[in-house]
Amino acid sequence: MxxxxxxxxxxxxxxxxxxxxxxxxxxxxxxxxxxxxxxxxxxxxxxxxxxxxxxxxxxxxxxxxxxxxxxxxxxxxxxxLSGQNRLMPADPAAVVATRHWLLKCLDIHAAINTLTYATIQRANILAAKTPEQIAAMVARIPKPRAAAKRRDILDNGLASFHLEADFYTLHKTFTDMSASLNRTKWLAGEQHSMADIALIAYVDRLDRLGFNGLWSSRFPEMTDWLIASRQRASYLTAIDAFSTADAARKMRADGSAYWPELNRIWQAMLDGQTAGAA
Ligand SMILES: N[C@@H](CCC(=O)N[C@@H](CS)C(=O)NCC(=O)O)C(=O)O
CATH class of the missing domain: 3.40.30.10 (Glutaredoxin)
Incomplete structure (x- = not known):
């Protein structure tokens, strides 16, 4: 440094x-x-x-x-901060691709937040807090748009209107990731880079929730990328080490209970897209 x-x-x-x-x-x-x-x-x-x-x-x-x-x-x-282990690729086209991914992370984060909160987090909060405590918790969120979203997700779960836009984001994300991964081993080239670092925690969360059916059949390159990312030491120290085996098992079991309903909504969106294109 x-x-x-x-x-x-x-x-x-x-x-x-x-x-x-x-x-x-x-x-x-x-x-x-x-x-x-x-x-x-x-x-x-x-x-x-x-x-x-x-x-x-x-x-x-x-x-x-x-x-x-x-x-x-x-x-x-x-x-x-330092020239060692550069995370940003050197090639100008790869820099642009990486910065695109960084921008898209705002929407991708919103989608992951929706799927986490509309499922396991909602259940945890509804079980642990009274309606008054929940109202007080939402009232503490400083940003009005974030507070309104939290309220809506807690009220409506997977029926929230947010799901449509967030599924669109995820479908576009998987499509773009797969296109990149069909060209190169990592998202912005043959070397692991900031693009992969920016995305791994989001995809990992969906998998940990038991939602990998969102990509496993249509976008198999994503599974290969997830496996390769998980083999890096950074995954173990930065993600895996922050969850116990019990907590991970519980997240997968709790999340998987929502998969049939989530998948029904996802398939309906995909069918709608196909019908629209026909
Ligand atoms: N765009 C922000 C998103 C930050 C964000 O929403 N963080 C979540 C955790 S991933 C949070 O702090 N949530 C607070 C809450 O749940 O009240 C970033 O990427 O840093």
Whole structure:
């Protein structure tokens, strides 16, 4: 590293965009100190944390006096800290492709958030909190659009109107990923890069929820990419190590219970697309 300032990452153990940054730090080989927030307990809304991240979301990276928010921007920031283990590809076309993936991550994150919250998180919250506690929790979300979405997902689960747009995003994501992976081993070329680092935690989450039927038959390249990504040391230290075997088993069992309904909605969307194209 170019200086001796410590990197501090405010993150959540099972938060996908936190995992994304942890993978980047591991691939880059940087030392960092973690501040884990309990998102279920609402620690992201503590005034001290809101001063760092006014939207009340993780991750936030602090490096000296600089506060960096947004997981994709954090990946770019840490990559520029040193020339070792460059995460951004060198080829200009691959740089553009990678930056496209970083932009698309905003929508992809929203889709993963919907599928997690409309299924297992909703069940956990409805079981653990009274309606008043849930209302109070939603009221603490600073960004009105995020609060309205959380409310809608908690009220409607998989019937939420958000699902249609989020399924569109996922279908487009899988289509684009497969097209890239048919050309090259990794998303932005023959070398593993920031593009793969940006996406792995999201796809991994869907698989951990038991939703890999979203891509397994139509986009088999995604499965090969997931397996290859999981063989990297960064996956073990940045994602796997943040969940116990019991928690992983529970997430898969709880998530899988939603798969028949989720798949029904997914197939209906795919059929609608085919009918529209005919
Ligand atoms: N676009 C942001 C998304 C940040 C975000 O929404 N983080 C989630 C965890 S993955 C969060 O902190 N949620 C807070 C909550 O659930 O209240 C990024 O990529 O950093």
């Amino acid at each position: 170019s200086d001796d300032k410590m990197i501090t990452l405010y993150h959540g153990s099972t938060s996908v965009c936190s995992a994304k940054v942890r993978v980047g730090l591991a691939e880059k080989g940087l030392d960092w100190k973690g501040e884990l927030l309990d998102l279920m307990a609402g620690e992201q809304f503590d005034p001290g944390y809101l001063a760092l991240n006014p939207e009340g979301v993780v991750p936030t990276l602090v490096h000296g006096d600089l506060v960096v928010r947004e997981s994709s921007l954090i990946l770019e920031y840490i990559d520029d």
